Amino acid sequence: MAHDDTAVPKTAALFDAGPDRWGLRGDPHVWQALRDTLSGTDLPASADAVARLLRAxxxxxxxxxxxxxxxxxxxxxxxxxxxxxxxxxxxxT
Structure with missing residues (x-):
């Protein structure tokens, strides 16, 4: 059986680059919390699934x-x- 070495991107990669501007001082900390929370989560296959995951x-x-x-x-x-x-x-934001 062949082994697939293709790495599945993690959702946390969406947070590698932050926005140019933040709304309020808590926003960068929420950004980091989202990144940390989603660090082990595979990136969903569809944009709708990504949006649902990020919102939740x-x-x-x-x-x-x-x-x-x-x-x-x-x-x-x-x-x-x-x-x-x-x-x-x-x-x-």
Missing amino acids: TFEELVEVDLSAEPAPHVYRERYAHGGMSGGMVHPD
């Missing part, structure tokens, strides 16, 4: 329901690492 993981980490009318920003202590807007997360 974001909602879990930030404890926000994006299907409801999201607030323009939320405060989460776990992402507070200093600064006036430390811990503030901008869901749109």
Whole structure:
């Protein structure tokens, strides 16, 4: 039986390059949390599956329901690492 040495890309690779701009100070910490959480997860085969995975993981980490009318920003202590807007997360970002 042949062995396939093709490496399956991990979802965390989507987070290798961050955005040019962040919304609030908590956003880079959420970005890193997403990367860490998805580090061992294979990249889904379809764009829709990727979007569902990212949305579900974001909602879990930030404890926000994006299907409801999201607030323009939320405060989460776990992402507070200093600064006036430390811990503030901008869901749109």
